[in-house]
Amino acid sequence: MASINDVARKAGVAKSTVSKVLNNYQLVSEETKAKVEAAVLELGYVPNSVAVSLSRKEFNRVGLIVDIRHNSQFIDEIDMQYLTGAFEMSKEYQIEVVTFFSSQFDSMTAKQVVSYLKAQRINCLIIYNLSIENQNLVKLIEKQEFYCVLVDSPIVNEKTSSVSIDHFTAQYDVAKKTIEENEYKRKVLYIAGGKGSYITDQRLAAIKKLKDELHFELIVKYGDFNEFKAREIIFKWAEKADIIVCASDMMAIGAVFALTEMDIFRPVCGFDGIPLMGYTKIAMNTIRQNFFEKSKRAFYELKKLLDGEKGQHIEMPYEICRVDYIDVIQK
Amino acid sequence: MASINDVARKAGVAKSTVSKVLNNYQLVSEETKAKVEAAVLELGYVPNSVAVSLSRKEFNRVGLIVDIRHNSQFIDEIDMQYLTGAFEMSKEYQIEVVTFFSSQFDSMTAKQVVSYLKAQRINCLIIYNLSIENQNLVKLIEKQEFYCVLVDSPIVNEKTSSVSIDHFTAQYDVAKKTIEENEYKRKVLYIAGGKGSYITDQRLAAIKKLKDELHFELIVKYGDFNEFKAREIIFKWAEKADIIVCASDMMAIGAVFALTEMDIFRPVCGFDGIPLMGYTKIAMNTIRQNFFEKSKRAFYELKKLLDGEKGQHIEMPYEICRVDYIDVIQK
DNA sequence: TTGTACGCGTTATCAA
DNA sequence: TTGATAACGCGTACAA
Numbered sequence: 001m002a003s004i005n006d007v008a009r010k011a012g013v014a015k016s017t018v019s020k021v022l023n024n025y026q027l028v029s030e031e032t033k034a035k036v037e038a039a040v041l042e043l044g045y046v047p048n049s050v051a052v053s054l055s056r057k058e059f060n061r062v063g064l065i066v067d068i069r070h071n072s073q074f075i076d077e078i079d080m081q082y083l084t085g086a087f088e089m090s091k092e093y094q095i096e097v098v099t100f101f102s103s104q105f106d107s108m109t110a111k112q113v114v115s116y117l118k119a120q121r122i123n124c125l126i127i128y129n130l131s132i133e134n135q136n137l138v139k140l141i142e143k144q145e146f147y148c149v150l151v152d153s154p155i156v157n158e159k160t161s162s163v164s165i166d167h168f169t170a171q172y173d174v175a176k177k178t179i180e181e182n183e184y185k186r187k188v189l190y191i192a193g194g195k196g197s198y199i200t201d202q203r204l205a206a207i208k209k210l211k212d213e214l215h216f217e218l219i220v221k222y223g224d225f226n227e228f229k230a231r232e233i234i235f236k237w238a239e240k241a242d243i244i245v246c247a248s249d250m251m252a253i254g255a256v257f258a259l260t261e262m263d264i265f266r267p268v269c270g271f272d273g274i275p276l277m278g279y280t281k282i283a284m285n286t287i288r289q290n291f292f293e294k295s296k297r298a299f300y301e302l303k304k305l306l307d308g309e310k311g312q313h314i315e316m317p318y319e320i321c322r323v324d325y326i327d328v329i330q331k
Numbered sequence: 332m333a334s335i336n337d338v339a340r341k342a343g344v345a346k347s348t349v350s351k352v353l354n355n356y357q358l359v360s361e362e363t364k365a366k367v368e369a370a371v372l373e374l375g376y377v378p379n380s381v382a383v384s385l386s387r388k389e390f391n392r393v394g395l396i397v398d399i400r401h402n403s404q405f406i407d408e409i410d411m412q413y414l415t416g417a418f419e420m421s422k423e424y425q426i427e428v429v430t431f432f433s434s435q436f437d438s439m440t441a442k443q444v445v446s447y448l449k450a451q452r453i454n455c456l457i458i459y460n461l462s463i464e465n466q467n468l469v470k471l472i473e474k475q476e477f478y479c480v481l482v483d484s485p486i487v488n489e490k491t492s493s494v495s496i497d498h499f500t501a502q503y504d505v506a507k508k509t510i511e512e513n514e515y516k517r518k519v520l521y522i523a524g525g526k527g528s529y530i531t532d533q534r535l536a537a538i539k540k541l542k543d544e545l546h547f548e549l550i551v552k553y554g555d556f557n558e559f560k561a562r563e564i565i566f567k568w569a570e571k572a573d574i575i576v577c578a579s580d581m582m583a584i585g586a587v588f589a590l591t592e593m594d595i596f597r598p599v600c601g602f603d604g605i606p607l608m609g610y611t612k613i614a615m616n617t618i619r620q621n622f623f624e625k626s627k628r629a630f631y632e633l634k635k636l637l638d639g640e641k642g643q644h645i646e647m648p649y650e651i652c653r654v655d656y657i658d659v660i661q662k
Numbered sequence: 663t664t665g666t667a668c669g670c671g672t673t674a675t676c677a678a
Numbered sequence: 679t680t681g682a683t684a685a686c687g688c689g690t691a692c693a694a
Contacts, residue, residue, distance in 0.1 A: 001449070003686090003687055003688085004687060004688060004689095005687080013664075013665085014664065014665045014666075015665090015687090015688080015689095016664080016665060016666080016667095016688095016689080016690075017663090017664060017665075018688095019688065019689055019690080020664090020689095020690090022688095023689080027663060027664090028663075028664085029663065029664090032663085032664080044442070044445075044446065046446045046449045046450040047450065047687085047688075048385075048452075048686090048687055048688070049450055049451060049452055050381055050384045050385045050390065050452060050686090050687080050688095051385055051670090051686070051687035051688045051689090052687080052688060052689080053381045053670095053688095054379075054381045054382055054385050054669095054670050054671070054672090054686090054687080054688075054689095055669080055670055055687075055688040055689045055690085056670085056688085056689065057669095057670065059379075059381060068415065077408065077411075079411075080408070080410075080411045083414075083430075084399065087430055087432070091435065096429070096451075097430075098427070099414075099418050099430075101418070104422070111375075114375075115375070115377050118332070118377045119377045119378065119380060120380060120427075121379070121380055121381060227660055228660045228661060231660070253610065254660065257656065276607065276610060279584065279607060279610050279611050280610050280611070280612075281611075325588065329558055329559045329562070329585065330559065334670090334671060334672090335671060335672065336671080344680075344681085345680065345681040345682075346671090346672085346681090347673080347674080347675095347680080347681060347682075347683090348679090348680060348681070350672070350673060350674085351673095351679095351680085354673080358679055358680090359679070359680085360679060360680090363679085363680080378671085378672075379670090379671050379672070380672095381670090381671080381672090382670070382671030382672040382673090382686090383671080383672055383673080384672090384686095385670090385671080385672070385673095385686050385687070385688095386671075386672040386673040386674085386685080386686055387672080387673065387674095387686085388673095388686065
């Protein structure tokens with residue numbers, strides 16, 4: 001690998017001159033510029049990014065922390081969308097990203113997590129779906145050791161932004177619509193997400209508000225965003241309810257398939273609007289959010305933090321919809 | 332961020348001594364070792380990995396090149412499995428990875444690709460599903476500019492290994508089984524993958540061999556691994572055939588749904604064994620391969636290349652199966 | 663406009 | 679057993 005010295009020698013100039021040409025300094029004569037560029041081309045010179053970072057004292061790398069659950073063979077497509085969005089932005093902004101699974105940190109102390117990340121020159125994080133149970137990540141955010149953007153967790157401070165849809169209103173809207181479409185339903189089974197999750201709490205609050213307004217009976221069970229658990233909840237509780245509201249599409253799918261096996265019908269609504277829903281050919285109300293865009297926005301907000309802005313909350317749009325197979329497969 | 336100098340000062344030793352302690356040199360007295368370790372702990376010192384790389388002249392980073400297709404909203408879960416497997420190994424081996432989408436390279440020349448990768452200190456690649464059309468990647472492999480492991484492409488040289496199932500035999504087996512289960516079928520519609528893809532050619536060869544052996548009529552159409560194209564092929568050609576063999580599950584799903592819409596029945600078989608199949612509740616023969624393990628193995632083979640071994644071909648196992656919903660959701 | 667010299671945080675060599 | 683000191687490749691004040 002050719003170094004800047006080789007280029008300088010070949011071009012017959014000092015290496016600082018080469019550096020200036022490469023970094024588009026003014027005050028370089030066209031002549032030397034041409035010489036240097038010729039040498040660069042000839043040698044196929046590519047700056048050593050390690051040396052560049054060291055010299056510039058820049059160590060911006062973004063850690064992407066996703067919460068991939070291996071509960072099912074089916075890897076969450078939501079996380080895939082998140083990662084794809086972030087990868088795309090990392091190319092655009094020329095900022096490196098490193099991917100982590102939150103489960104990695106479970107066995108570490110808060111301090112170890114910090115050291116581990118810093119050793120990898122990570123100074124900012126995008127954390128998707130933070131769970132309160134992940135105490136070392138929560139602490140790390142509070143201590144503001146890193147620039148953070150939280151996707152779907154409502155924490156904001158000087159160095160922390162959050163990007164999220166309005167989970168409360170969204171859950172309220174979709175549940176209300178579904179319940180009103182089925183007027184005579186008076187007993188609602190709500191399959192909530194995970195106990196430590198922020199979004200779970202917000203969505204749960206919405207269904208409770210709705211309960212007070214519409215005066216229905218409410219049974220709440222936690223499905224941990226896991227379709228298999230949702231399935232088992234259905235087997236146990238569905239007959240006692242006459243409408244099912246699920247805090248995620250995956251759980252809603254588990255619920256519908258379980259209901260089919262029980263050979264009973266209950267209206268079900270979901271949350272997320274994942275394409276997978278199209279393949280199941282189940283028609284249900286759900287909330288569609290654009291995970292890809294959410295992740296891109298999170299990256300953008302991170303960039304603003306790096307540029308010195310203070311943390312803020314960003315609200316992303318959503319819509320009530322049904323996911324059709326035909327819409328999913330058409331690009 | 333504390334540096335090695337701070338530690339040295341605090342411990343009252345030279346920085347070279349600190350370095351020795353940190354890198355487990357022999358010939359360091361227990362006493363100084365203790366002093367240094369105390370200082371490290373107190374300052375929360377973490378070595379700057381950029382400086383380490385620069386000093387050691389080590390720049391091992393693995394580029395993961397996936398071929399994510401945005402043809403459908405549904406991001407290929409196969410790629411996600413590949414990435415997850417590679418991420419896991421990167422943690423284990425402490426080798427950094429960087430993710431790329433092959434489409435990024437479409438607009439570059441071969442030289443530009445090399446520069447681009449080298450500038451990011453990438454010296455090895457895992458390329459998933461290389462297409463022959465991706466000429467700059469093909470050249471890069473031939474010139475042996477990087478250590479490469481190809482997943483599902485049969486190129487091997489000094490610095491290039493390949494990890495793959497036996498696509499020929501697998502396609503042969505699953506097609507034969509499906510055809511024999513439906514004795515009276517004599518006209519086969521084969522929906523192949525993409526024209527430039529190595530696996531497409533291997534699988535196509537298998538169906539042709541089978542044709543010669545079983546004497547059926549064969550119609551071949553290219554679906555580019557795209558379910559929407561498969562769907563359109565079905566609308567045009569399905570009535571002329573009485574059995575459909577697809578080179579991927581995604582296309583098979585598109586085919587079955589299209590057949591349903593046409594209100595005709597044709598036996599269909601797929602390839603890959605993706606979990607998504609379980610959600611469609613379609614029962615068909617397919618080939619199950621473990622993408623996660625394949626990717627992990629690819630990483631392992633890369634490590635061997637880095638350790639000086641020569642490139643080789645690795646064959647991974649597969650099995651004929653049907654993907655059941657209930658198997659997919661149970662962990 | 664160009665070049666010299668130093669610093670970035672490490673590791674490694676060689677004296678002491 | 680320890681400590682100067684020279685790399686590593688690059689950016690950048692500052693001097694020329």
